[in-house]
Amino acid sequence: MEERNVIGVYHLTKKYGDQYALKDVNLQVGNGEFVFLVGPSGAGKSTLLRLIYMDEFPTDGQVVAGSFVSTTVDRKKIPYLRRKIGVIFQDFKLLEDRDVFENVAIAMRVTGEKSYEIKKLVIHILTQVGLYHKRNDLPRKLSGGEQQRVAIARAIVNRPAILLADEPTGNLDPDVTEEILRLLFRINSGGTAVLMATHNLSLVENFGQRIVHLKDGIIHEDRLTGLGGNPSDKLSEYRWNRKRLDKQETTGELR
Numbered sequence: 617m618e619e620r621n622v623i624g625v626y627h628l629t630k631k632y633g634d635q636y637a638l639k640d641v642n643l644q645v646g647n648g649e650f651v652f653l654v655g656p657s658g659a660g661k662s663t664l665l666r667l668i669y670m671d672e673f674p675t676d677g678q679v680v681a682g683s684f685v686s687t688t689v690d691r692k693k694i695p696y697l698r699r700k701i702g703v704i705f706q707d708f709k710l711l712e713d714r715d716v717f718e719n720v721a722i723a724m725r726v727t728g729e730k731s732y733e734i735k736k737l738v739i740h741i742l743t744q745v746g747l748y749h750k751r752n753d754l755p756r757k758l759s760g761g762e763q764q765r766v767a768i769a770r771a772i773v774n775r776p777a778i779l780l781a782d783e784p785t786g787n788l789d790p791d792v793t794e795e796i797l798r799l800l801f802r803i804n805s806g807g808t809a810v811l812m813a814t815h816n817l818s819l820v821e822n823f824g825q826r827i828v829h830l831k832d833g834i835i836h837e838d839r840l841t842g843l844g845g846n847p848s849d850k851l852s853e854y855r856w857n858r859k860r861l862d863k864q865e866t867t868g869e870l871r
C-alpha cells in the first residue's frame with residue numbers, strides 16, 4: 617500500500633455460502649480523503665465496511681487498514697485496530713444503560729487509558745459535537761441526531777485515522793442529516809479519512825466528493841463529482857435547494 621493510503625482493498629472477495637457479497641473488489645482511500653460508497657440494498661456496502669474494520673475476514677483477497685493487514689493480523693490486536701478505525705452505524709449502537717459520557721469513555725477504556733486522560737478527552741469531544749450539556753443523560757432521552765452525535769464522539773475519541781460510517785443518516789430527517797454530514801465533513805477536514813456508505817445517491821452527489829458505486833458486490837464506477845472544494849459550502853447550497861424543493865412541493869409551484 618502506498619504511504620498516502622489509509623485503506624487498501626485488494627482483490628477482495630466475500631462469499632456467504634454460495635452467494636457472493638463482494639467480488640474481486642479493489643479500492644484505495646487516501647490519507648484524509650472523503651469517499652461516499654453508494655449502492656442499492658444488498659450491494660455489499662456493509663460487508664465491505666465490516667471487512668475493513670476486520671469484524672469479518674475475506675474469503676479471498678486482502679484488506680489493509682492503517683497498519684493492520686487482514687491476512688496477517690493477530691486477532692488479539694483487534695481492540696487496538698478499533699482505536700485507529702472509528703465506526704458509526706444507522707442505528708447508533710449506543711449502550712442504553714450507560715449515560716452519554718460513559719458511552720464515549722468506553723471506547724477509551726478498552727485500550728487501558730488513564731481515567732483523568734479519559735475524562736479530559738471525553739469532555740473535549742462532547743463539547744466538539746455540542747453535547748457536553750447532555751453528558752449525564754441516558755441515550756433514550758436524546759433525539760436521533762443527538763444519539764448519532766454521541767456515536768460519532770465515541771468513534772473519534774481515540775483520534776482515528778479512519779472513520780467508517782454505515783448509512784449514518786438512514787434514520788434521520790433531512791435537517792438532522794445535514795447536521796450529521798456537516799459534522800463528518802468537519803472531522804474530515806481535521807485529517808481523518810471518512811468512508812461513508814449510503815444507498816442515497818441524490819443525497820451525496822452534489823458535494824464534489826469522490827463517489828464509489830457498488831452493485832452486486834462489484835465496483836461499477838469510482839469518480840469525483842464536481843470540482844472538489846469545500847463540501848461545507850456545498851452543504852449550504854444543498855440546504856437552499858432542498859428548501860426550494862420543499863416549498864415547490866407544498867405550493868405546487870413548478871419552477
Ligand SMILES: Nc1ncnc2c1ncn2[C@@H]1O[C@H](COP(=O)(O)OP(=O)(O)OP(=O)(O)O)[C@@H](O)[C@H]1O
Pocket residue numbers: 632635636637655656657658659660661662663664815
Ligand atoms: N452474515 C451474512 N450471511 C449471509 N449473507 C449475508 C450476510 N451479510 C450479508 N449477506 C449478503 O451479502 C449481500 C450484501 O449485503 P450487505 O449487507 O453488505 O449489503 P448493503 O449494500 O449493505 O445493503 P443495505 O443497503 O440493505 O444495507 C446481500 O446479498 C446479503 O444478503
Ligand SMILES: [Mg+2]
Pocket residue numbers: 661662663782783
Ligand atoms: Mg448495509
